[in-house]
């Protein structure tokens with residue numbers, strides 16, 4: 001069975017600030033990032049949709065110790081955002097001072113852009129990730 | 136299915152910069168486990184080995200074959216199991232199943248890891264491979280980051296002000312170092328205070344250095360045998376009476392269930408049901424405290440404390456010897472160390488020695504312990520529980 005929205009297509013769209021997901025024709029749930037099946041009911045009857053990229057921060061952390069090859073990025077803030085359409089996705093929070101953020105972030109409204117991780121010798125090419133800023 | 140017992144234990148000292156290779160460390164632990172019940176390597180019918188990053192730390196894949204040859208039981212089937220930090224628990228669960236089924240009578244299970252040979256930047260990179268490479272790593276996701284995210288979520292969800300939560304988390308690390316002092320195999324023999332934790336460098340907010348377990352080298356192994364053979368070999372077989380294993384999707388995909396980890400609740404339920412026991416029946420527990428906050432989340436999901444209250448329990452000493460449920464009397468991953476491929480076997484060794492009553496000399500025996508629990512978490516994705524009993 002064909003993978004409806006493989007990483008390659010999701011990633012290509014994300015690099016153009018388009019957040020793609022899957023809408024289930026069985027239970028209406030939205031799956032993002034994509035999977036083979038609906039994340040709620042495992043149906044394979046899915047349609048590709050574009051999400052708004054808007055939502056609210058549910059949690060965050062600021063990282064000071066980076067993996068090999070990413071030392072020049074620290075400190076950086078990772079957030080999990082609950083999208084208006086339902087899914088939770090991971091990305092970075094930008095336009096803030098990572099060293100000064102605290103619990104007040106939780107619940108803040110954000111909108112999505114993207115930045116590209118160019119990849120390293122362990123990864124299969126580059127990958128965009130969502131970056132969020134306050135609305 | 137037959138009853139299966141642990142009849143031999145082996146455990147190297149956990150350390151930084153091991154002078155021994157992964158195969159050599161595992162060989163030392165395995166020979167101790169084989170010698171305990173007075174059997175020989177040729178009596179072992181199969182081996183199940185946890186090893187995670189040997190490919191990166193030593194350029195060595197397939198340690199299980201070289202290991203088996205090294206201890207003189209060459210040509211028996213040997214399998215490597217990889218479930219990140221839970222690899223050795225997976226190995227023991229599978230080993231259990233092969234003996235319970237009647238296919239083998241005596242097998243060896245264990246694990247080995249030499250993470251410190253990689254240095255911190257490469258170790259941080261390779262450990263991050265147990266997150267989602269497509270949808271997590273591009274954002275700079277690492278495991279301290281995972282538990283930093285969970286800590287802030289925990290504070291928000293249960294309405295515990297972050298400063299208060301951080302003191303509770305510090306109490307976990309303080310307790311772990313207290314018991315680590317008494318464990319001769321522990322990586323750290325140094326007591327720490329709440330102030331030490333709260334003044335240590337920030338790693339991934341709100342987690343500071345002393346909220347995090349170290350990178351470690353070490354190995355541990357156990358010999359499992361059918362009940363019939365175990366009773367001939369040793370005076371006090373320690374039976375595996377419950378097993379559980381469950382998988383998770385990546386962190387964000389777990390959504391509103393967080394900061395609870397449903398995989399743990401499923402694995403624990405499987406093991407309690409199989410053993411016919413409840414959380415109150417557990418006398419001693421080794422749980423996966425890779426980060427201080429992880430201990431709170433684990434102890435609640437295992438059913439020892441109400442959700443949102445485990446930090447309070449640590450502060451009040453309910454997790455110490457004499458408390459409601461003694462947890463990580465080994466020093467835990469934090470003070471004993473966390474050689475990821477070996478950790479599950481180390482936890483089983485600890486619980487088995489508690490149930491045999493062998494901790495008196497070390498001053499950390501949980502008196503009268505009859506039933507113990509092991510809890511191990513690997514990556515985003517797998518949690519295992521084992522229940523052991525001397526009855």
Ligand SMILES: [Zn+2]
Pocket residue numbers: 024025026027028029038039040041042043
């Ligand atoms: Zn569906």
